[in-house]
Amino acid sequence: MNILQRIFTNYYEEIKYTLHPRASEIENIEKMINCGDSSFGGAMYGCPHCGNLKFIPFRCHSRFCPSCGN
Incomplete structure (x- = not known):
């Protein structure tokens, strides 16, 4: 987990209920928080x-x- 994921995870509730971001912003925040999390799936490669x-x-x-x- 990178530093921005940690910050957004720690302050997610505060961001959501005090700043009232748009639905698309919440969607992108949730995507970023869960990026690279193995519980959301992945691919297994074998040599x-x-x-x-x-x-x-x-x-x-x-x-x-x-x-x-990008």
Whole structure:
């Protein structure tokens, strides 16, 4: 979890009920908070040569996210 995810997680209720953001803003905040969380799914890759497995969690692909945004 990066620093912005931590900040938005800690202050989510305050942001939601005191600032009253639009529904699209709330949606992007929730996407960013859950980005890279393995409980929301991912893909399992296996090396055909050595057999090592690697799990890669799905990302949010939101422009608001510091990991996914451009």
